[in-house]
Amino acid sequence: MPRILALGESGQLARSLAGLRWPAGFDLAFIGRRHLPVDSPGAGIHAALEAANPALVLNTAAYTAVDRAESEPQAAAALNVELPRALAEACGALDIPLVHVSTDYVFDGEKRSPYLETDAPNPLSVYGATKLAGDRAIEQAAPRRWAILRTSWVVSEIGETFPVKLLRRAKAGEPLRVVDDQWGCPTAASDLARAMQTVGSRLLDDDAAATGLFNFRGASEMSWHGFADRLLSAAETIGLARPSLQAIKSAELNAPARRPAYVVLSCARIQQTLGIVGSKIEDEIDRMVRRILAT
Ligand SMILES: NC(=O)c1ccc[n+]([C@@H]2O[C@H](COP(=O)([O-])OP(=O)(O)OC[C@H]3O[C@@H](n4cnc5c(N)ncnc54)[C@H](OP(=O)(O)O)[C@@H]3O)[C@@H](O)[C@H]2O)c1
Numbered sequence: 001m002p003r004i005l006a007l008g009e010s011g012q013l014a015r016s017l018a019g020l021r022w023p024a025g026f027d028l029a030f031i032g033r034r035h036l037p038v039d040s041p042g043a044g045i046h047a048a049l050e051a052a053n054p055a056l057v058l059n060t061a062a063y064t065a066v067d068r069a070e071s072e073p074q075a076a077a078a079l080n081v082e083l084p085r086a087l088a089e090a091c092g093a094l095d096i097p098l099v100h101v102s103t104d105y106v107f108d109g110e111k112r113s114p115y116l117e118t119d120a121p122n123p124l125s126v127y128g129a130t131k132l133a134g135d136r137a138i139e140q141a142a143p144r145r146w147a148i149l150r151t152s153w154v155v156s157e158i159g160e161t162f163p164v165k166l167l168r169r170a171k172a173g174e175p176l177r178v179v180d181d182q183w184g185c186p187t188a189a190s191d192l193a194r195a196m197q198t199v200g201s202r203l204l205d206d207d208a209a210a211t212g213l214f215n216f217r218g219a220s221e222m223s224w225h226g227f228a229d230r231l232l233s234a235a236e237t238i239g240l241a242r243p244s245l246q247a248i249k250s251a252e253l254n255a256p257a258r259r260p261a262y263v264v265l266s267c268a269r270i271q272q273t274l275g276i277v278g279s280k281i282e283d284e285i286d287r288m289v290r291r292i293l294a295t
Contacts, residue, residue, distance in 0.1 A: 002025065002026055002027070002055040002056075002204075003026075003027045003028075003029060003052060003053065003054045003055060004022070004026055004027070004028045004029070004054060004055065004056045004057075004058060004200070005029050005030075005031065005049070005052050005054035005056070005057050005058070006028065006029070006030050006031070006057075006058045006059075006060055007030075007031050007057070007058070007059045007060060007061040007083070007087065008030065008031075008032060008059070008060035008061035008062075009030040009031070009032025009033070009034075010032060010159075011060055011061070011062075011064075011158075011159065012154060012155075012156045012158040012159050012161060012189040013060040013101065013154065013189050013192060013193060013196075014030060014032075014060045014061075015156075015158050015189075016156060016158070016189040016190045016192070016193035017058060017060065017193045017196065017197070018030070019190065019193070020190075020193055020194060020197055022197070023201075029052065029054070031048065031061075032061075033061075035048075036083075039078060040078060040082065041061070041078055041079055041082070041083045042078070042082040042083045042084075042085060042086030042087070043086070045083070045086040045087055045090050046086070046089070046090040046093065046094075049087075049090045049091070049094055049096065050090075050094065054096060055096070055097075055204060056096065056097050056098075056099070056200045056203070056204050057087060057091055057096055057097070057098045057099070058099050058196055058200055059083070059084060059087055059098065059099070059100045059101065060101060060196075061079060061083060062079055062080055062101070062131070063075060063076040063078075063079040063080050063127070063130065064127070065127075066105070066125060066127040066257045066259070067255055067256040067257045068256075069125065069126040069127040069130065069257065070125065070126050070256040070257050071256065073126045073130070076126055076127060076130045077130045077133070079130075080127070080130035080131050080133070080134045081130050081133040081134045081137055083134075084100055084134040084135075084137055084138050085134070085137035085138070085141060087100070087138075088100075088137060088138040088140075088141035088142075088143050088146065089141045089143075091143040091146070092141050092142065092143035092144065095143075095144055095145075096143070096145075097143075097144075097145035097146065097147075097200065097203035097204055098138070098143055098145070098146045098147075099146070099147050099148075099149065099196050099199050099200045099203065100134070100135075100138055100146070100147070100148045100149070101148070101149050101150075101151060101192070101196070102131050102132075102134070102135045102148050102149065102150040102151070102213075103127070103128065103131045103150065103151065103152070104150065104151065104152040104153075104184060104217070104260070104263035104265055105123060105124070105125060105127055105128035105131065105259065105260060105263070106121035106122075106123050106128050106131055106132040106135070106150070107119065107121055107122065107123070107128075107260055107263055108122040108123070108124055108260055109124075109182075109259075109260025109261040109262045109263050110122075110260075110261075110262075111262070112262050113264075114264045114265060114266035115215070115263065115264065115265050115266060116215075116266050116268075116269075117150070117212075117213045117214065117215055117269055124257070124258040124259065124260060125257035125258055125259065126257065127257060135148055135150075135213065139212075139213075145203040145207075145209070145211060146203075146211055146212075147199045147200075147203060147210075147211055147212065147213075147214060148212070148213045148214070149192065149195060149196060149199065149214055149215075149216045149270075150213060150214065150215050150216070150265060151187050151192055151215075151216050151217055151265075152184050152185045152186075152187050152217040152218070152263060152264075152265055153184045153185060153186045153187055153217075153218075153227075154187050154188075154189050154192060155186050155187065155188060155189065155281070155288070156188060156189035156190065156288065157288050157291040157292045157295075158189065162224070162227070162228075163231050163288055163289070163292060164292055166178075166228055166231055166232075167231065167235060167240070167289065167292045167293060169243075170232060170235060170240060170242075170243050171240065171293070173241070173243055174243060175243055175244040175245075175246065176228065176232075176243055176244065176245045176246065177245075177246045177247075177248045177252075178224050178225045178228040178245065178246075178247065178248065179223065179224050179225060179247075179248055179249065179250045179252075179253065180223045180224070180225035180226070180247035180248070180249075181223070181249050181250050181261055182223060182224055182250060182259055182260070182261055182262075182263075183221060183222065183223050183261065183262045183263070183264065184217075184221070184222075184262075184263045184264060185217040185218045185219070185220060185221050185222070185264055185265070185278075185281075186218050186220070186222070186227050186281040187216070187217045187218040187278060187281070188218060188279060188281060188284040188288070190284070191218060191278055191279045191284070192216065195216045195270070195276050195278070198274065198276055199214070199270075199274060199276070202274060209274075210273040210274065214267075214269055214270040214273075214274070214276075215265035215266055215267050215269065215270060216265075216267060216270050216276065216278060217264075217265045217267060217278050218278045218279060218280065218281045219277070219278045219279060219280045219281075220280045220281050220282060221264050222281075225245070225247045227281070228245055229245060230281075230282065230285055231285060231288075231289060232245060234285045234286050234289040235289050235293060237286075238289070238290060238293065240293060
């Protein structure tokens with residue numbers, strides 16, 4: 001039975017992959033942090049892939065705590081650089097297609113028009129810098145079939161995401177302050193999972209499938225404040241009293257990590273070469289809000 005091996009287990013993207021419909025006869029297995037050495041999650045990857053003998057590898061594992069990464073650069077690098085490097089080398093040696101996920105935070109946000117895959121990165125944070133180094137490690141290892149989906153503001157009802165934290169505070173009746181000077185595109189984890197599935201299937205089925213770096217994101221561009229406003233409006237329609245929502249500037253937060261002000265990604269390449277188009281987050285918001293408020 002062809003096996004798909006996903007790195008990551010309880011994260012929002014890993015769980016969204018688990019929630020997809022997979023072709024009959026495919027077996028989806030997950031490797032989480034409990035299966036990997038804490039300090040060097042890349043060690044032993046080759047042996048693990050040899051033992052599992054997957055037809056396809058999907059890497060959702062990453063160090064995603066953007067602020068904490070500033071004080072834990074080694075832990076961030078172990079997951080965001082060394083793990084993808086080890087995966088790419090093992091996938092190359094064993095000729096297994098690899099799909100990995102990167103971030104818009106590799107950019108500094110100064111361009112002010114949609115970023116292409118070919119634009120020069122300039123990360124502002126340890127998280128962005130380690131993710132960029134991971135992308136470069138994969139490009140350098142160059143397995144025969146590989147793809148990196150560079151994505152933006154991944155959200156869902158799973159884990160400590162922006163919508164979950166916002167609605168928890170709204171439920172508690174707390175006044176909310178959200179930045180309106182960072183612009184990007186919320187991407188539903190389920191949408192990203194479907195894109196990963198499609199890209200992976202193409203790499204598996206078609207030896208001539210396009211490889212390399214692809215931007216992928218939700219279709220709607222907004223600020224975090226605009227996104228918060230839409231989430232609260234959806235919550236209000238199902239009975240949650242609307243708390244006050246104040247627009248603030250990023251500088252007021254004094255966050256340890258700097259974030260780019262404008263990180264809209266151009267998705268022309270993935271649309272033209274693979275026919276993949278991101279969904280509007282507005283189509284996901286009602287479902288997401290209902291699930292969050294039900295818990
Ligand atoms: N969240 C965003 O806004 C965002 C934006 C752009 C790009 N991305 C990228 O999208 C991808 C998926 O992110 P996500 O939001 O799904 O992340 P997430 O919910 O924070 O999940 C992180 C995953 O990494 C795994 N992991 C963490 N520490 C580990 C360790 N020491 N050893 C092995 N695995 C470990 C976790 O494994 P367990 O399941 O075992 O806990 C979990 O499945 C990542 O590449 C991320 O950089 C995310």
